[in-house]
Every structure is written in structure tokens, then in C-alpha cells.
Amino acid sequence: MSQKNRLPGGQIDRSQNLDFTFDGKRFTGHPGDTLASALMANGVRLMGRSFKYHRPRGVLTSGSEEPNALVELRSGARQEPNTRATTAELFDGLEARSQNRWPSLTFDAMAVNDRFSNFLTAGFYYKTFMWPAAFWEKLYEPIIRKAAGLGSLSLEEDPDSYDKGYLHCDLLIVGAGPAGLSAALTAGRSGARVILADEDFAMGGRLNAETFAIDDTAGAEWAAAAVAELHGMNNVRLMPRTTVIGGFDHGIYGAVERVSDHLPTPAPGKSRQILWRVYTRRALLCAGAIERPIAFANNDRPGILLAGAMRAYANRWAATPAQKVAVFTNNDDGHRTARDLMAKGVRVAAVIDVRPDAPRIADCELLAGAQVIDTSGRLGLSFVKLRQADGSERIIECGALGVSGGWNPNVHLTCHQRGRPAWNPAISAFVPGTDLPQGQSVAGAAAGAFSTHAALRSGAEQAAAILGDLGIKPDKARLPRAEDAPVNIQPFWHVTEGRGRAWLDQQNDVTVKDVKLAHQENFRSVEHLKRYTTLGMATDQGKTSNMGGLAIMAELAGKSIPGVGTTIFRPPYTPVAMGTLGGRARGAHFHPVRETPSHIWAREQGAVFVEAGNWLRAQWFPRPGETHWRQSVDREVRAVRGSVGVCDVTTLGKIDVQGTDAAAFLNKVYANGFAKLAVGKTRYGLMLREDGIVMDDGTTARLAEDHFVMTTTTANAVPVYRHLEFVRQCLFPDMDVQLISTTEAWAQYAVAGPNARKLLQKIVDPGFDISNEAFPFMACGAVTICGGLRARLFRISFSGELAYEIAVPTRYGDALIRRLMAAGEEFDVTPYGTEALGVMRIEKGHAAGNELNGTTTALNLRMGRMVSKKKDAIGSTLSERAGLNTPDALALVGFLPKLPEEKVTAGGHLMNREGPLDAKHDQGYVTSACYSPILNSHIGIGYLKSGSERMGERLRLVSPLTGQNIEVEVVSAHFVDPEGDRLRA
């Protein structure tokens, strides 16, 4: 199709053609076009169907406030619903489709909804489809949801990436129209650090859409020159295609930069969009104004658009919705549209001005005191019907109607911290109130300064004032000459005459009648009005409709418009894609991964990894022929208990505790005594919360009188460190103690099993005696290995075997695991993972995270005597609460199933053999369970009421979740080597 509605001039590059499709039909546009302008130039007025009634709709606006022209862009995984054709920048190969129609845009079967509009009025779902009640969820709601709606998702993974970033500036200027450019020039020339952001791809705002001159050049040319000057300043960052979406605390603003939306696909490595967090010292809102429509019967036909938008399409994009147009206005600005369109050669049938005293307009019929009372045209406007000042009716043929009800300052960002705008009767609009966000100022049309001169002046003045506040001497350049027309407007919101529906919110299909209905049904607060009618919801958030709704509500309630007030404005200013909010934190990069020092080696061994916090730990090491994880784990357990195994335990938290009061400090944070721990010894410690519940456990080694190394469980490394810092800084600031994490600084391996010492003796340098006599159970100390590498050796055991943990600087961790494996060949050394580690600690009855579950006390763990009565430690007092010390308190015991092959289920509950199976008769629960290859039986440990007195008793283990109900015997939790002979060997 030819560009039959393309006009001369404009800011498009006619030297290049861009081919695109809309609903599969091929069109051509030019660089500088939006999808909407290109479609308009090609004679397309019908661009979408409305949300509820599937009414045919075209563009209403030329900007991001667009309620109607929502389309799906692209295809496949990049399919993007609900994109405003008015802001979508045209590129070669762009695929666009209309949405919410079936089977086609011109013939939409769902338009039958329009016939049932009497049943679908505001709040219809509260009144209709009520019977039978059961039908709502299964039948009515799905049908309604299917019939209504906007675009569709591809349901494929988004192939693009999104960034997040952080910017800093002295002054953020939001909007690059005349006020924003003027402010940026003032601040930029003064040396301030400025960010100028504009949602449009071309900076200049209305200067690009108007024909005004600034000094002796066209406004658009002045804007281009200003942008060029700003571009040359190192202290100014120009951010086109960037929408400031919200103002937050402390002068922080959110902004979305559309880096690649104007391209078919992002360049390699480049993101699609960036969500910026902008830290500002001050911000200046120069967001302009948004024109408002006038409601009248059938005012939603394609071809009826805002007068300012009609002018913008003609001046900037050289496009007109029709060759013969009319204008309906209540203010002088509508006349500009008529003049500009005529200057472009478009025939203006008439200017219909509600003001009886409307100023005359040359070369065009003026119908002063007239109103549009109806329109006709099936898929686009053909005729408008008027009521003239003398009371007669008249029909005018035209393909488009520009409507202007005045302009609303764009106060959105002034209200993001619950500020309320103030009514300015001089322009019949809300302007920013006095309760602006801290550090924010407003200039230009956003502040109600509507003329170009006023915008330029207020931008420069506000910038100068801000610079003064910041201690920066403002540049005092001459203000350029520009038009300074006053605002002449007669408030007029809707035409009361007419039989058709008068549309207020075209995105949500809300009519004047709907607002009246809400009022009639007593939904009179603006917030209730919004929820009941859906006025102002969805992607445009009522940017063109809210004022009309408020005005009508004010009329009905007999109040002034400011008396009715506005709904709360909330971020984001325009819709933000979920991908943009997520940034790069998705999939494998959702969170950082922590790798152990032996990770590469373990991967080479084919280890199966498990996430423990952010750590990746080897869970087991399968060997050829092993087809089930149990085979690997059983083998690893037998190998450790039979000879020697090695496990990477680097992940356990390590906290360096130093200072002259280090021992006293540990005496406070551990329930058991640490003051007398000898240098060169390690002790198991039990850490309580202030409320007496166990927080964590671990071993702490005393390396010197004033130097300890505490270990924590892997999961609690950070919480324990945080707790210790709190205790140090807040509870005992007079103690001389210093803390720092060393978790990752040391690669630490557990070497466990009867041959552990023999293996270590092969790598520990000969000068160090690690015999049982010289280095007994719980000894610790510095050693060197492999010819001089500094290392730390701890004789501690989680497995219950003769065991050590050896630590070296992490960079040698990979070499050490390989050396241990090589040196241990003669003992058939076996790497073991967290599963075998878990099996062995259950066999030994050692508590871990499952047992330290935030509800258990030392008494529950049968470690009550560890809570020293001889000292004051955190949690020791509250651990004595009566409720925690009842005679039948839970106690940690072991469980053996009657039949060894019967699985013991962690989480299963214990019940007496006889009696009811219900929560009231609960006896306790299993916390950890496994198959023990040593006992050749499933086993478990857990908490049982009066557990220590019930050895040998038979109970039922039930799990309603799995349907389990088996018999178990209560035994000691120490299944293997209860006397500890092995670990002391």
C-alpha cells in the first residue's frame, strides 16, 4: 500500500525505506517513524480492538499515554504483547499484529460483546453471572477472561538479556522538551553533573511536534542544536529512549533505558533494556503535559484522536489520519492543530469550538458554541454530527477528528511519595502540589507553564535555583525568544447530549454512564470509582481518562474537581517488563555459586553435586558399575570406616577470633566453658540464642592464648558471624576481641578412617609428630606439609572415626586433594561426599541442621549439662525456663525399624504402639534417617518425649504424607562406637 496519508516535511528520513508488516500485510515507512505514524501514513486507522467490548479503535495519542493502539511486536520467543504503537520505533522487518480479536481485526467475532453492553457495565461481575454460584470459578470467569484481555505471551524463554545499573548525578532532568533542554543547558554549561532522560528516541519534546520558532530557527532545529551542544559536554549524560519510571526515597529514581528495542535483535552481548537506579542530589521534572479528550457519543471511532497528537503526526511524522479532518476543542490550542494541518495541505472541514466567543481562524470554518453529539463510520470515522450554537443539527463529513479538552500537567512523578497535586483554575488542571519528593523541582508544562517561552524560562530558572542550592555558580545565558501565548480555555469535560456511549477510558471501556452508575451505587470516593469501574487501570493508568472521570464525579457529587481529588499515582510511570526487573539474575545466574577448592577435581571424578546454600558440594562420587546413588554412598561409608576417606569440608564457616578477651568472649557466646581451653586444643561448642534455643554448634580451636578459630555449620556461617559481631559491638564493646571470616581462605579436608593417620603421616612434614600420644583427639596446631607448605591440623571427627581436618591456603587446595588421593592409593583412599558424611554422622548420633531446627534446646539434644551453671553465657538463663525443662521434654534418641529393610522416614512422627494416631498423642518425630551399611539396616534419630528413659520401647513411626506406619525400637542415638574408641585410636 502506498503512503497515501504521508504529508510533506516532517522529521523522517525519506531517503531510506523500512519495510514492516501489520497483521501480515506489508507496509513501508521511514527512519524516524513510529509504528503508529507509519501505519497512519499508510492509511491505516484501525489498529486494535477494545478490552471488553472489542470495539474498533485507532490511535488516540502520539505518546506513551496511548490507551488504544496496543499491538504485539515480533514473533517467536521475542513476541511482546501490549506494546504501544505510538512509541514503538519503526525498524526494517518489524512484525506487528493487532491483539484481542478473532478471527481478524476487521471482523472480530467477539465484538458481539458490544451487543450485550447492558449486561457488562461497571461492576457487572458483581451482579451478573452469580447463579449458580458454582459456575463462577469453572465456567463464567474463564469465559470472561478469554473474551476480554490484551496481548498474549509466547510462553517461550526470553532470549534477550537485561541489565541493571547505577548512575549518579547532581541533577537529573526528566524530559527533554523546551524546559528540560533549557535546564540542561543551564546546568551543563555551569559544570554540574547532569543526566537528561527522555522516553522518546528524539529529544525535543513538543518542539519536535510544533511549528514554533525559537529565536530565528524552527523549534525542532533549536532542540537539535541544544542536544548537540549538550552531547559535547563531558558532564552531561544524554539518555534518550529512557523512561524515568519512579521517584523513590533519598532522591533515588528508577529509569528504564530501551537499549535495543528499536533493533530487530540486540547486538551480540548487548542487553535489550537496562533498569537504572539513579542517585541524584536534585531532580527537575520537565515531563510536559498530556492532552485530555472530551467525552461525547461514539467518541472512540478510529480517526478520532487528540488534537495535539494529530498536530504531532503532521508536523513531526508527516502523517495524517485522513485527508479531510475536523477539530473539536474548548481552548485555543485546538486551533493550532487546524492551522498546522492546513499548512500541510490537509483539508480542515471545520473547527468546532464549544466556546461561543471562540477566536476566529483564517481559511477555515469556525463553529463557535457548537458541540459534537455523535459520530458514524463502521471501522473508522466518516461523519460527525454537531449541535450548533443556534440549536440546529449538522453533519460534517471527515475522516478524522482532533479533540482537545485542554492539557494536564504531567504530575505523575511529583506524587510517587503520596504527594497530592493542586488545582489551578487558570488552566483548569491539576499542577504539582507543594509536597514534592525531597530534592525535586518541576518546570515547564509539567508545572503548568504552557507556552514555549514559559517552559524555556522556568527550565532555566529552576536549574539555576538548584545549582545555587548545590553551591554551583549558574551560567547566565540569554534566554532565546519564543512564543508566549496565554492559555485560553473554557472547562468542558463531556457532551451531555447524544444517544451513544461516551467513552472516558478507552483502554478499559469505561463510559460516562459507568461513572454515573458508580455514583448511583455509592462508589463515590475516587479510589472506589477506580476499582468499581476500572477507570484508570491497566497499561496507560488513565493518563488520558482520569481527569474526565473526576470531572464527571464532581458534577454528580456537586463538588469541585479538587474537592473530589485524584487517585494515588504510583510507580512505574509506564509498564516495565518483568525481564527488566529481573535483570541478569535468572537461570543459572539467579544467585552466585560457591565452589569448593576441590571442585574441579571432583568434577573430573564425575561427582554428583548438591547445592548447600550457594555452595556446590560433592554429594557422592559414582564409580563405574554403580547404578544407584545408594551403591556409591554405601561404598564410601564402608571405605571410610574400613580404611580412609577424604571429604572437602571447606564450606564450614571459619571465624578468626583474636584479642586479649577472646577466651572470655567465647565463654559468653558458647553455653559451655572455653576460658580454660588449652592452647593446641579444640573443643565442641554449643551456641544458644538469647532465648535459650540452640543456634549453632561447631568446634573451636585455640591456636594461641589470644587466638581462636571457630567453625560453624555451613548454613549458619553468616548468621553466626553476624551474631558474633552483634555481641562484640553491642553487648560487650569493652571486650578486646577482633573477628574476621576466614572461611574461604583455607581449603580444609576431613581425612577419616582407621588409616587416616598413616595417610597424613605421608604428607605432614617429618618434623611434626602426629602420633596419638603427641597429637591426641581434639588436638590442633600449625604444621607444614609436602616440604614446607604452612597448614593447620585439627584432630576432630564428625564421622566417629579416627579423623583429622587439614587446612592449607586455598590456592593449594586442588593440589592437596590430588596429593591425598595419590598418597592414599596404598590404603585405597576414597573420596566421600555429603551423603556419606550424613550417613556417618547419623550412625554416630551427631546433631546437624535437621536437629538444630530452631526449636531445640541443649536438653533436647541431651547436652543439658553442657550449659554451664558456673558462668553467664548468652541463652543460659532463658534455657532454664520451666517450659523448656518439663519432665517429659523431647530427647534425642535413635530408632531401629523392626525389619531392617523398612525405611525410617525423616519427618515421620512417633506414636505409642497402642492408642490413637493423632496429633494429641504425638510422642515425637524423626529428624534424620538413612540406610546404614554398617548396621545393614535403616536407622533414624529424632526427638522423643522422655526419650532417654524409653530405651528398648517399641513405637509406631507414622507419616500421613507417605502413608507409612511401621514399628521402631528406641535405641541410643550412637549406633556406631558409642564409647568413642575409634576416634581416640
Added chain:
Amino acid sequence: MHDLTATTALGGTTAEVRDFEGLRISECPDWALASLASRLGREDEVAAAAQALLGAALPGVGACAGDGPVTAFWIGPEQWMLEAPHGSHEDLAARIKAAMGDAGSVTEQTDGWVRFDLEGAGCHQVLELMCNADTRRMDSPAATRTAIAHQSCFLIRRADGHFSVIGPRSSAQSLHHGLIEAAYSAL
């Protein structure tokens, strides 16, 4: 001399270096780190000993100090991190401890961290995608702590167009991935 081979945080035996238009991102394993904290009431002794060691006063909040082999940056009240070339100062912690005696607590930190250096005009563009530090306005040298790729890192401006990101060693791959992605995106 021991016979164990060191690996870098990224798992290689040599440092990983990646070049972009206007930026080089290098893994820097050849630096020793040790933390120093003054003991209660011994602050002046630590300051004096550090002056001798660094040839400069210990740095204040957000600052770096020292122009010899050993330099320091502030990490907390009466707490600093000291850096020196690993080849000549693998025993950095022991040396500092010897200098401080009982007046200061010293902890070896060398392998608790991975250091990536960003050198070139593009470093600001990459860092503004990674952290909220105002890198263009940071003093040179200066240090701050900031979240980078979800990790708590030290960010040090060593000179114009030269930053070090010092992050948790175990997450070196994630941190490196984040920096590389940001470099592709920004440059």
C-alpha cells in the same frame, strides 16, 4: 620448598586475562592480603607500627595508603586490609604480626578473596552496570565496599582507569561471569 602447585581462583595455573574495547579484565592472583585490627586501647601503637611498615599513616574511612610494596585500605573502624606482592610477601600476615606484636590482631586473608583488575577507559561503563559505587567521583586511590554480582566486594580505585574488584574467592566464577557480561554489554 613444598611441591604443591597453586591454582588461581578461576581454577587455572595462570591468571585469566580478557580484553575488550577500552578495557582489560585481569585475574590477579599474585597478591597477598592480611587483615589488621587494632586491639582495644592499643590504637596508637598499631598506628605507629603501621606507619613504619607502610611508610604512611593508616588510611581513614574509604581511603588507601602506602606507596611501597605494602599498601592498606580501610575496611572498618580500626580495621584495615593490607596488600603486598605474593611472590615477595606470601608470609605477609606473619610479617605484619611481627611488626604489630600484641597491639594488633592479624589474620591471613590472601586466599579468602579473588581480585580482578579493570584497566582502561571503559571501566566506569562496566562498573556502573555492576555496583552502586560512584566510580567517577571516587578519589584515586580510594576503597569502598559494595555489592557486585550479588556479592559483597571491595572496590578499589588505584588510579584513573584502574580499579580492583576484590570478592569472595569461592564465587570467583560468578563474579568473573558478571564482569565479562557487563563488559560485553557496556563496551
